[in-house]
Amino acid sequence: xxxxxxxxxxxxxxxxQLFATWTSRxxxxxxxxxxxLLPAYVGTYYVTIVNTVLISVMAAASxxxxxxxxxxxxxxxxxxxxxxxxxxxxxxxxxxPFIPGVLFGGLCAAVVGMFFGIPSLRLKGIYLAxxxxxxxxxxxxxxxxxxAVTGGSSGILLQHPVxxxxxxxxxxxxxxxxxxxxxxxxxLLSNLMRSRFGRAFVAIRDYHxxxxxxxVSLFRFKLYAFAVSxxxxxxxxxLLVHRTMKxxxxxxxxxxxxxxxxxxxxxxxxxxSGAVMGAVFLALLPVGLGMAAGSLSGxxxxxxxxxxxxxxxxxxxxxxxxxIFEPEGLAHRWRLVKAYWKLYPFAH
Amino acid sequence: MEQYLQLVINGLVVGSIxxxxxxxxxxxxxxxxxxxxxxxxxxxxxxxICFSLTVQFHIPFFWSFLLTLGFSVLLGLCIERLALRPxxxxxxxxxxxxxxGLSSVLRSLVQLVWGHDLQVYPQVLPTDPVFxxxxxxxxxxxxxxxxxxxLFAVFTLFFKYSRLGIAMRATAHDQQAAxxxxxxxxxxxxxxxxxxxxxxxxxxxxxxxxxxxxPHLGHxxxxxxxxxxxxxxxxxxxxxxxxxxxxxxxxxxxxxxxxLFGLGGFKEVAAFVVLVIILMIRPxxxxxxxxxxxx
Numbered sequence: 001x002x003x004x005x006x007x008x009x010x011x012x013x014x015x016x017q018l019f020a021t022w023t024s025r026x027x028x029x030x031x032x033x034x035x036x037l038l039p040a041y042v043g044t045y046y047v048t049i050v051n052t053v054l055i056s057v058m059a060a061a062s063x064x065x066x067x068x069x070x071x072x073x074x075x076x077x078x079x080x081x082x083x084x085x086x087x088x089x090x091x092x093x094x095x096x097p098f099i100p101g102v103l104f105g106g107l108c109a110a111v112v113g114m115f116f117g118i119p120s121l122r123l124k125g126i127y128l129a130x131x132x133x134x135x136x137x138x139x140x141x142x143x144x145x146x147x148a149v150t151g152g153s154s155g156i157l158l159q160h161p162v163x164x165x166x167x168x169x170x171x172x173x174x175x176x177x178x179x180x181x182x183x184x185x186x187x188l189l190s191n192l193m194r195s196r197f198g199r200a201f202v203a204i205r206d207y208h209x210x211x212x213x214x215x216v217s218l219f220r221f222k223l224y225a226f227a228v229s230x231x232x233x234x235x236x237x238x239l240l241v242h243r244t245m246k247x248x249x250x251x252x253x254x255x256x257x258x259x260x261x262x263x264x265x266x267x268x269x270x271x272x273s274g275a276v277m278g279a280v281f282l283a284l285l286p287v288g289l290g291m292a293a294g295s296l297s298g299x300x301x302x303x304x305x306x307x308x309x310x311x312x313x314x315x316x317x318x319x320x321x322x323x324i325f326e327p328e329g330l331a332h333r334w335r336l337v338k339a340y341w342k343l344y345p346f347a348h
Numbered sequence: 349m350e351q352y353l354q355l356v357i358n359g360l361v362v363g364s365i366x367x368x369x370x371x372x373x374x375x376x377x378x379x380x381x382x383x384x385x386x387x388x389x390x391x392x393x394x395x396x397i398c399f400s401l402t403v404q405f406h407i408p409f410f411w412s413f414l415l416t417l418g419f420s421v422l423l424g425l426c427i428e429r430l431a432l433r434p435x436x437x438x439x440x441x442x443x444x445x446x447x448x449g450l451s452s453v454l455r456s457l458v459q460l461v462w463g464h465d466l467q468v469y470p471q472v473l474p475t476d477p478v479f480x481x482x483x484x485x486x487x488x489x490x491x492x493x494x495x496x497x498x499l500f501a502v503f504t505l506f507f508k509y510s511r512l513g514i515a516m517r518a519t520a521h522d523q524q525a526a527x528x529x530x531x532x533x534x535x536x537x538x539x540x541x542x543x544x545x546x547x548x549x550x551x552x553x554x555x556x557x558x559x560x561x562x563p564h565l566g567h568x569x570x571x572x573x574x575x576x577x578x579x580x581x582x583x584x585x586x587x588x589x590x591x592x593x594x595x596x597x598x599x600x601x602x603x604x605x606x607x608l609f610g611l612g613g614f615k616e617v618a619a620f621v622v623l624v625i626i627l628m629i630r631p632x633x634x635x636x637x638x639x640x641x642x643x
Contacts, residue, residue, distance in 0.1 A: 073441050119627050125440040126383045126581075130573050131627050134620040137570070141617040254570075258448055265445050309459035316452025323446045324434045 018190055035179055039172040047171045048243070053283040054178040055240045058185050060263040060279035061272060062232035065189055067261065068270035069198065070225035071205030072120050076132035077233055077260045079139035082252030084109035084234020085241045089156045090149055098161040105238035106231040112139070113230020114223050121219045124208075136254050143249055155248035158241060174242060181239055185232055190272050192228070201225055205270075259315070266322045268329025277330040285318065286311045354483055355599040361489040361558075363575075363595020364496035368551035369568060370575045370587035371503065372544030378520045378582045379540035382432060382443050386451035387548060388569020389458075394420055394549020395556040395565060396458055399467055409472050413553065417546050424545035428538045451566060459563050468560040492554045499547060500588050507584065516540065520582070571598075574619035578626050580636020589634065594619050 009015040019025045039047050063077045074080075088105025096104065116135040120128050143150045150156070160169045161177065168174045192198050200221045203211035212218050241247040259282060267278020293307045303310070326333060369387055376384045384390075397419050401412030431446050473491055477484035507513035518526040519536040527533050555565065575594040579586025598618050605614035632638045 067441065073444065119624075119631075123627060123631055126444065127577075127627060127631055129383075129441075129444055130577060131624065133570070133573065134623045134627075137620045138617050138624070141613070145611065145613070261441075261445060262449075265442070269441070306460055309456045311456075312452050313456025313460070316449040316454075316456065319449035320431055320446055320453070323438070323442050323449070324431070327438060327442060 016194060018194075032183075036176075039175055044171050047175050049284075049287055051171060051175055051178050051243050053280055054175075054182045055236055055243065056260075056263065056279040056283040057276050058182050058236035058239070059233060059260050060267070061186055061189050061275040062229050062236060063260045064264045064267075064270065064272070064275040065192070065201070065232070066225050066229035068264050068268075068275070069193060069205060070201035070222065070229075072117070072222060072225060073125065073129040073261075074132045074229075075129050075254070075257050075261065076116065076134075076136035076139065077229075078252045078254070078256035079136040080109045080113045080230040080233040081237030081240065081256075082139060082143055082249075083112045083230075084237035085247050085252070086143065086150050086156075087234065088238030089158060089241065089247045092158060093156065098163050102235055102238040106234035109234025109237065110227045110231035113226045113233070117223055117226030117230075120222045120226065133254070136257055140249070140253065143252065151247065153249065155246055158245045158247065160245065161242055168242075177242075178239060181235070185235070186272060186276070189232075193272070197221070197224060197228075202270075262315070262319045264329075266319065266329055268331030271329075271331045273334070274329050274331030277334065281330065282315070282318070285315065289314060350483070352600060352603060355603045356596055357480070357483060357485060357489075359596035359599035360592055361492050361595070362599070363592035364493045365551045365555055365568075365591075366572055366575045366595050367588045367591025368496050368499060368547050368554075369572045370579065370591045371500065371584065372546075372548045372551075373572060373576050374579075374582060374584060374587045375503075375516075375540050375547075376544045377576075378584075379516050380432070380537050382447070383581075384544065385444060385447040385569065386427075386454060387544070387572060388566040389451040389454035390420070390423070390545050390548035391552040391555065391568055392458055392561070392563065392565040393423065393454055393552070394545070395552030395561045396462055396467075397549070398553050399469060399556060399561060400462070402470060403467070409470070416549055416553065420545040420549040421542045424542035425538055427545075428541035432541070433534070433537070451569070455563060455566050462563075464563055466560050466562045467556075469556045472557060486558075488554075488557050492558065495550065495554060496588075499550065500584070503543075503547075504584060512539065571616075571619060574623040574626075576633075577623055577631075578633055580633030582637055583633070583635035586633055586635035594622070597622055 007021065009020075014020070019028060038050065042050075059077065059081060063074060066072050066074050066077075084105035086105075087108030088101050091101040091104045092098065116132060119131045123131055144153060146152075160167055161174070162168070163177075168177050193201075200211065200216045203214060203216055204218060204221060204225075208218055211221075237252070240251055263278035263282045264275050265278070266282055267276065268274025289311050290307060293303045293310065297304050322329070369391055372390065373384055373387050376382055376387075394416055398412050398416040401407045401415055402409050405412075407415070427450060431450055432443070435443055435446055473487045475486065477486055478490060479485070507517055515526065515531045516536050516539065518529065519531060519533055523533050526536075551568075552561070552565065555561070555568070571594070572591075575590040576587060577590070578593060579588070579590025598615050601618035602615035605611040605618075626633065
């Protein structure tokens with residue numbers, strides 16, 4: 001990693017640190033403190049919104065490993081999350097404790113993800129995208145029709161998560177659960193990306209033949225990417241259904257898969273901070289539009305009935321405009337802004 | 349047995365519409381290597397425009413048909429110029445995503461203008477069924493099959509003999525070589541989007557006459573992926589055969605699932621199960637060109 005101007009490392013370990021400077025550590029601590037204090041200062045409604053955002057961050061970050069870092073396009077991410085959610089619900093409703101139950105959901109998702117990842121050795125780009133699209137639609141069908149496990153269209157009701165006797169029975173308490181999980185997932189992914197595995201994934205993304213010549217086993221590492229990404233997606237899915245305490249089909253549709261893909265594109269492919277920014281931006285976009293429509297409803301009375309269609313259109317427009325005008329995503333823009341303030345008033 | 353024969357006939361009719369949509373898809377892919385996830389939405393927009401012209405503006409069906417085709421040409425041009433051309437040279441995922449974004453925008457516009465309700469076309473063709481092998485078939489189905497066959501014949505001849513068609517094939521084969529022979533690659537890209545929009549809206553018109561139209565019509569685009577993969581992403585013949593095959597497979601599998609397991613709604617996934625199997629066995633489809641990589 002290239003250090004900033006004026007920043008010199010005397011050890012390799014120093015250069016490999018996640019947060020190399022005291023400034024960045026300070027900002028991080030401030031951010032975590034602010035997030036920890038958040039429920040004390042905002043109402044429950046906003047906490048539920050932030051919970052949704054946190055889970056989107058987890059989902060987008062896990063998709064980012066597969067698509068952004070390893071270059072395997074997946075249009076079936078929401079379905080893998082669904083496998084995790086139904087797997088976890090299956091275990092939890094049969095009396096398994098919360099954390100092992102969620103991990104079991106993740107494992108189910110990893111197995112299913114690896115199965116649908118097998119074709120990735122022979123398929124590239126568009127063919128893989130269509131294979132994962134097929135996975136999405138087939139899994140959706142299974143969710144709807146395998147009533148014995150998934151509860152069909154009526155879904156499954158869940159109990160509040162309990163960890164070591166502590167009952168997460170309010171949105172505020174679950175917020176801390178989601179926050180902790182998100183921080184863990186992000187830490188795990190950041191560390192994974194600095195490891196042998198991360199470098200192998202990037203090599204595969206950049207050019208698969210060179211990666212193979214350099215000694216990366218394509219089949220094994222692509223399957224690893226599918227496994228880790230689907231595992232984290234499964235965990236995110238299992239937590240997602242604890243937001244409302246109900247497993248239902250709406251959370252795992254193809255539209256959700258597409259919006260996770262849009263999050264990492266808007267944020268910036270292949271970077272953790274990009275996935276976070278994209279997820280926050282796109283998860284808050286419909287909320288913001290809803291509020292805007294609410295305040296405009298006095299002027300345009302029809303607007304509330306059209307809001308669903310408007311949200312969809314704005315979503316599409318945002319994606320198109322980002323791809324045309326900011327193809328490297330928000331993360332890239334953020335780096336430019338930081339560089340600008342650091343260097344001002346000099347150009348270099 | 350008679351039930352299955354009926355299913356096969358229905359499958360062929362739906363399949364002929366899949367073929368038309370797949371034709372648009374293949375033309376875009378062949379010339380520009382862009383996979384268009386908004387193909388189903390092009391179908392929907394065409395269907396709604398024609399509906400609007402005939403029902404809301406009372407223009408005779410024939411003329412509104414022609415006007416719709418004109419509108420589709422404009423739509424194709426706009427999409428290519430505004431959304432796709434800035435992305436030439438970008439990675440595959442960007443191009444896929446821009447067409448997905450496009451499909452959201454088109455769906456949203458249709459809902460904003462025409463609402464969510466099912467709209468019904470006026471009857472253009474007689475409704476008395478024609479009997480084929482003892483089974484009743486509505487004339488609109490026969491018209492659908494005939495129109496698709498006609499369009500396929502026209503495009504096969506177009507690509508084989510006309511100057512433009514040959515230019516399109518040359519562009520598909522090697523863009524740089526085509527450019528250096530004086531073919532405007534940009535114009536070819538625009539032309540392929542126009543053609544795709546036109547054939548899709550014809551598909552939309554036929555569908556509208558059969559079932560009526562609603563904003564879910566765009567989902568048809570998803571059903572077309574198995575058809576194009578089965579036929580081969582870059583083969584016109586493949587689009588025709590793949591569309592018909594998938595139409596028949598869907599209907600027959602659906603009938604089998606209902607009769608054997610009492611499982612409803614298998615229609616929507618049958619094609620995708622077939623798709624996964626094809627991708628595992630023969631990823632380039634029946635008639636597609638296999639890509640060979642050399643280091």
